[in-house]
Amino acid sequence: MSGRRIFASPARRAAIAPYLWMLLFFLLPFGFVLKISLSHTAIAQPPYLPVFDLAHGFAAIKAAFAALSLDNFRLLASDDLYVLSYLRSLVVALISTSILLAIGYPIAYGMSRLPARWQPVAMTLVIVPFWTSFLIRIYAWINILQHDGLLNKVLLALHVISVPVVWLSTDTAMVIGIVYSYLPFMILPLYATLAKMDSTLLEAASDLGSSRLKAFWLVTFPLSLPGIAAGVLLCFIPIVGEFVIPDLLAGSNSLMIGQTLWLEFFTNRDWPVASAIAIVLLVLLLAPLLIYDRLQRRQLEGRR
Amino acid sequence: MTDPVQSLDDAELHGVPLLRVDAVVKRFGGFMAVDRLSLDVRAGEFFALLGPSGCGKTTLLRMLAGFETPDSGRILLNGTDIAAVPPHQRPVNMMFQNYALFPHLTVRDNIAFGLKRAGLPRAEIAARVAEMVALVRLEGMEKRKPDQLSGGQRQRVALARSLARRPQLLLLDEPLAALDKKLRENTQFELTQLQRRLGTTFIIVTHDQEEAMTMADRIGVMEAGRLEQVATPRQLYEAPNSRWVAEFVGGINILEGQIESRDAGRMTIAARDAGHVIAAEPLHCLTKNDICVAIRPEKIRLSKRPPASDAGHAAVINRLEGIIIGVNYLGGQTTYQVKLDGGAVLRVSVANMARLDVDAYNVTQRVVAWFTPDDCVVLDQ
Structure with a gap:
C-alpha cells in the first residue's frame, strides 16, 4: 500500500507500458478473434460475414451486430471431432507434463547440488539446444525414430528387439518429441527454486532428527512447490496448443486441437470456426492459470 | 600468593564433564580450522566460545552438532564417542545463526518438527509444543508462519524448536547476532534465566565478548583453531594468560x-x-x-x-x-x-x-x- 506512494510519477508512467503492451498485442487481437468467432463463414474477402464497415453508417454497424451469433460454439459442442480433439490435447499435455516433471525434477535437483562453479555450466548445457532451430531438432527426431533410424539400430545391436519397431507416426514419438522440446522449460523454474533454497534448512531438519530422505520430503519438496507449479504451467499450457510436434511425429488418425484449428483455418478456410476453437482453448487454459494465480496470492498473503 | 579469581574457577570444575573434546583436528584443504583442540564442558554449564571470525569456533560447534566430522580426535558425550554419529541421531540440538526456520510451516509445526521425528505420541507433542510456546512467550502466535513474525519472535521460535527435544546439549551459533542492540541485551538476560531454569548445557558461539561475559559461566577464547584460554569471565578479564587474550578481551x-x-x-x-x-x-x-x-x-x-605518599605505600x-x-x-x-x-x-x-x-x-x-x-x-x- 505504501509502496504505491514510493513510486514517483515518472516511474508510475513507466508502469503503464506493460498494460499498453497487453492492450495492443493481447486484448485487441483477442477482440478481433472473438468477433470473427461470432461471425459466419462466407466466400469473400475476408472470408466471413458480417463485416463492420463505418462507410455505410451507424445503421449498417447495428445490423452487423445483430448478425453475430453463437452458432460456431454450438457446432464445437455438437461435433465429436472437436470435443475429442480438446480431450486428446489435454490428455497428451497431462501425460507429457507428468513425464517432464519426473525427468526434470531430478535434473534440476542435481544441478542445484553441483559445486557453485559447475552450476552455470550445467545451466548452459540445458539452454544450448535452443541455439539450434526448433524445426531442425524435430526433423532430427524423425531421423532417429524412423524405421532404419538410430534408435532401432541401437536397440537391434543391443538385442533388446529382434525386428525394427515402428516409432514414427505414433503417440510415443510425439510424446518423446514434446518431452525433449519442453524439458528446459521444466528444468529452469525448478532449478531456480531449488538453487535459492537455504541449505541450513536441511541441516536444521537433520539436527531435529530427520534422515536425508525425510528431510527432502518434508523440507525440500514442499519448498519447491512454487517451482513445480511454474514448470508445470510453462509446459502444460503450450503443449495443449502444440501443433508442429504432433503434426510431424504423430500419426494422422487423431488430431490435437492445434491441428484441428490449423485444418479449419487453412484447409477449410473456415475462419469463424477456427476462431471459436481458439476462444474455447483460451477459456480452457484460463482455469489452470487462475488456480496458479490463487496459489501465488495465498503465498503472498502468508508473507504479509 | 593466592588469587581469589583462580579458586573460583577450581570450584566450578569439579563436576564430571558432559562433553569432552579430545585433541580434535579439522582441516579444510590446507587450512587448519581446528587444531588439536581439547575441552571439557560439565553438565548444566553455560559455556561460550569466543573468538574473532575465522578462528574455528563455528567449525567446532558444527562438529559437535555432527555437520562436520573431525579428521582426528574424539568427541565424548557422557563418555561415548559421537564423532561419527550423524546429526539426526545425536542427543544434541542446534540453534542456527539465521534461525533456519522452515518457512512453509507454522510456529507450532516448526516447534513440533523434531518431536514428530522422534515419534512421540500426538498428545505428548501437543503438550510439549504448548510448554515450549509458553517458555518463550509466543502464546497466540502458534498459527503464524515465520515471515509473519518479527526478528525477536523468530529468534524465540528457533530457541523453542531447538529445546523441544530436550537435548542434553544445546548449541547456539551467534544466537543474538541478528537482533538490534536493545533487544539483544534483554534477550541475553532471558537466555541466561532460561538456561538456569532448564539446567540444559548450553554452548554458545559468539564474537561479541560482552555477550559472552554477560551470559556464560566459562568462556573459551579461540584463535587460529586453538583455545587460548578457558576461564570464567572475571578471570579472563582480570587475569588473561597471554597478550593476545588480554588485547582481545576488553x-x-x-x-x-x-x-x-x-x-x-x-x-x-x-x-x-x-x-x-x-x-x-x-x-x-x-x-x-x-x-x-x-x-x-x-x-x-x-x-x-x-x-599523597603515606610512607608505607609510597614505594x-x-x-x-x-x-x-x-x-x-x-x-x-x-x-x-x-x-x-x-x-x-x-x-x-x-x-x-x-x-x-x-x-x-x-x-x-x-x-x-x-x-x-x-x-x-x-x-x-
Whole structure:
C-alpha cells in the first residue's frame, strides 16, 4: 500500500507500458478473434460475414451486430471431432507434463547440488539446444525414430528387439518429441527454486532428527512447490496448443486441437470456426492459470 | 600468593564433564580450522566460545552438532564417542545463526518438527509444543508462519524448536547476532534465566565478548583453531594468560619492557617508553625476559598532583607523568589519552561519578597516571 506512494510519477508512467503492451498485442487481437468467432463463414474477402464497415453508417454497424451469433460454439459442442480433439490435447499435455516433471525434477535437483562453479555450466548445457532451430531438432527426431533410424539400430545391436519397431507416426514419438522440446522449460523454474533454497534448512531438519530422505520430503519438496507449479504451467499450457510436434511425429488418425484449428483455418478456410476453437482453448487454459494465480496470492498473503 | 579469581574457577570444575573434546583436528584443504583442540564442558554449564571470525569456533560447534566430522580426535558425550554419529541421531540440538526456520510451516509445526521425528505420541507433542510456546512467550502466535513474525519472535521460535527435544546439549551459533542492540541485551538476560531454569548445557558461539561475559559461566577464547584460554569471565578479564587474550578481551594498555629485578612478589620492569614499572609477580611462568605489562584503562587513576605518599605505600604505587592529549566523553565514563613523558600513550577511563564535571581534565593538562603493582598483569611479549 505504501509502496504505491514510493513510486514517483515518472516511474508510475513507466508502469503503464506493460498494460499498453497487453492492450495492443493481447486484448485487441483477442477482440478481433472473438468477433470473427461470432461471425459466419462466407466466400469473400475476408472470408466471413458480417463485416463492420463505418462507410455505410451507424445503421449498417447495428445490423452487423445483430448478425453475430453463437452458432460456431454450438457446432464445437455438437461435433465429436472437436470435443475429442480438446480431450486428446489435454490428455497428451497431462501425460507429457507428468513425464517432464519426473525427468526434470531430478535434473534440476542435481544441478542445484553441483559445486557453485559447475552450476552455470550445467545451466548452459540445458539452454544450448535452443541455439539450434526448433524445426531442425524435430526433423532430427524423425531421423532417429524412423524405421532404419538410430534408435532401432541401437536397440537391434543391443538385442533388446529382434525386428525394427515402428516409432514414427505414433503417440510415443510425439510424446518423446514434446518431452525433449519442453524439458528446459521444466528444468529452469525448478532449478531456480531449488538453487535459492537455504541449505541450513536441511541441516536444521537433520539436527531435529530427520534422515536425508525425510528431510527432502518434508523440507525440500514442499519448498519447491512454487517451482513445480511454474514448470508445470510453462509446459502444460503450450503443449495443449502444440501443433508442429504432433503434426510431424504423430500419426494422422487423431488430431490435437492445434491441428484441428490449423485444418479449419487453412484447409477449410473456415475462419469463424477456427476462431471459436481458439476462444474455447483460451477459456480452457484460463482455469489452470487462475488456480496458479490463487496459489501465488495465498503465498503472498502468508508473507504479509 | 593466592588469587581469589583462580579458586573460583577450581570450584566450578569439579563436576564430571558432559562433553569432552579430545585433541580434535579439522582441516579444510590446507587450512587448519581446528587444531588439536581439547575441552571439557560439565553438565548444566553455560559455556561460550569466543573468538574473532575465522578462528574455528563455528567449525567446532558444527562438529559437535555432527555437520562436520573431525579428521582426528574424539568427541565424548557422557563418555561415548559421537564423532561419527550423524546429526539426526545425536542427543544434541542446534540453534542456527539465521534461525533456519522452515518457512512453509507454522510456529507450532516448526516447534513440533523434531518431536514428530522422534515419534512421540500426538498428545505428548501437543503438550510439549504448548510448554515450549509458553517458555518463550509466543502464546497466540502458534498459527503464524515465520515471515509473519518479527526478528525477536523468530529468534524465540528457533530457541523453542531447538529445546523441544530436550537435548542434553544445546548449541547456539551467534544466537543474538541478528537482533538490534536493545533487544539483544534483554534477550541475553532471558537466555541466561532460561538456561538456569532448564539446567540444559548450553554452548554458545559468539564474537561479541560482552555477550559472552554477560551470559556464560566459562568462556573459551579461540584463535587460529586453538583455545587460548578457558576461564570464567572475571578471570579472563582480570587475569588473561597471554597478550593476545588480554588485547582481545576488553580494552587494555600494553607497555613492553624487560624485567630488571624480582623481589618478594614484586618485579621491577624497565618499560621501553614509560620508565620503571613495579608489577606483581604473575602466577604463570614467564619464559623470556622480554615481557609486557598489561593494565586495564579503568585500573589507572589520574590526578593533578602525585598521590599523597603515606610512607608505607609510597614505594608500591606506580606514578607515570604525562599530558592529556585526548578526551572522549562516553556518558557513564570518560576516556582520556595520556601521553607519558616516556613516549607511551595510555588509555585511562574514569567513571563519571558526579553530574557536574568537577574532576574533568582538559587536553594539554599535565597529569599523573597512577596504579598499584596488583593492577598490572605481566605477560610474555
